Amino acid sequence: MIEAGLRGLRGLLAERLEAAGDLPPEWRKAYDAAPRHVFAPARGWAVPDGGGAGHAIDRDTDPDAWWESVYSDASLITQADDGAGDPATGEGSWTSSLSAPGAVFASLAHLYVHDGQRVLDVGTGTGWTAALLSARLGDDHVTTVEVDPAVADQAAKNLAVSGRSPHLVVGDGALGHAAGAPYDRVHATCGVQRVPWAWVEQTRPGGVIVTPWSPGWAYGHLLRLTVGRDRAVGRLVGSAGYMMMRAQRHPVPGRLGTRPEHRTTPIDPRDVAWDDYGADVAIAALVPGVVSATTSEGDDTMEVRVWDGDGSWATTGYQQGRRGFAVASHGTRRLWDEVADAYLTWVEWGRPARDRYGVTVTAEGQKIWLDTPDRVIGPLSPT
Structure with missing residues (x-):
């Protein structure tokens, strides 16, 4: 792929994202500074965002199709079954990916970051989101946490090739990273049923937490919280279908063999x-x-x-x-x-839309509310 062709593919994707409202102007320079292909797997499974059949990608056997998939609005599956499966088959449980660009920038836009702010990035994956944050804020202002050592090792290699060097930590993202606190923003790229209290504790008052929130029923949601004195409060702001944090995966279904x-x-x-x-x-x-x-x-x-x-x-x-x-x-x-x-x-209730719901997180747990935080409709974790 010659450089002019690469610039053309990257530019075309940026134009499509901008036309759809998925690439805010404040993130365009970061997009250009952190080329997505550096973080793409040589082999994997491409899943178009918004629907469509998935397909295998292989840089060696079909480079043209690989480049087209890398610079499309598709998620690229990089790991299956926690490393035991082959992601290029599309089979098994998908456990790590290079997320679709539209979803990535939609989430980053809700951070409302300012120059000089410090961000905790939970779920390093391939390292692309950490690279985008580093390009926007500077390497010293980004801490990224990845639970899987093999995934973290590949992310470190990808980041080095891209010229970015955020602080990469191997550990449980549910615990955050207290040594780097306080953070101005927390950004997660894995779904959670319950927002970890550690994230709230490690965020400055007035700081923002943006995370995929996936309680279990149907598709997930994007949750934006603001941290107060002793709690974090916020609303659901969109859709977000992400792989679950390993510490919070949903239970597997029971066996159907029992007489129903x-x-x-x-x-x-x-x-x-x-x-x-x-x-x-x-x-x-x-x-x-x-x-x-x-x-x-x-x-x-x-x-x-x-x-x-x-x-x-x-x-x-x-x-x-x-x-x-x-x-x-x-x-x-x-x-x-x-x-x-x-x-x-x-x-x-009158069929309230998603944007009328919100979540409050305290040290005791989290609750969901309708319209205002005092109208609690259900606890989603023990209180």
């Missing part, structure tokens, strides 16, 4: 699963511990599976031509009934 209870539900599962992000937040808050997975084949067939960490589960779905909606469930909780009831509660 069978019944029907009057509510169309498509309404519950696909209606609105605001409904997703309400369900997550009102049904503690619920995790979901939805599969579909167009509009003709869909299935929703829900479970918790204590062995309860339920499945339901829609099939064209059937008049009822069958439910199979097992365990001490009737999880689908809880989910459907939470959905109808959201309807009766």
Whole structure:
């Protein structure tokens, strides 16, 4: 790839991101200073942001396709099954990636960083986000934490090639990095069910925390918190589907071999699963511990599976031509009934949109609220 061609690919992606409103002007210089290809895997799996079929990429066997994928708005999977799998197959559990540029810059924009501020970057991954922060603020102002030693080692190599040298720490991002505190900003590139209190403790009053927030039900959300005297308070500001922090991964679903209870539900599962992000937040808050997975084949067939960490589960779905909606469930909780009831509660609230919800984090835990922090609708961790 000649330099002129590379500049063309990088410039075209920047133009597309800017046209979509995903590359703020204050981050354009950082984009140019931290070339994405330096952080891309030689082999991996490309997943277009916003949907579309994934595909393998290999710099050696198909360099043209590799370059096109690197400079597209796609996530590039760099690790599967915590290093035990082959990410280039697209199979297994994806456990590290080079995130899609649009999602990266949307998250960074919510930091509202100023010159001279110090940032804690949680989830180094390939090192690209740390490089962008370093290009924007300076290497000495960025501390980045990665839990996986092999991932951190590759990130260090990538950062060296790019000419960036933030402070790279191998450790549990849930603990932050107290030695570098206080920070003005905390930025996470992994999903959390619960915002770690350590992040709040290590952030200056008035500082900002931006993190993917993934309570378990449906897709994740982007959460922006501001730190006060003894708590952090903020709202959900968008979508964010990221791999979970290893210390907070969701429980795996229970086995379906146990004899289930069978019944029907009057509510169309498509309404519950696909209606609105605001409904997703309400369900997550009102049904503690619920995790979901939805599969579909167009509009003709869909299935929703829900479970918790204590062995309860339920499945339901829609099939064209059937008049009822069958439910199979097992365990001490009737999880689908809880989910459907939470959905109808959201309807009766007037269908509030996602941006009306917020989260308060204290040393005792976190709670979700609607409209104002005093209107708590559900604890999402012990209080």
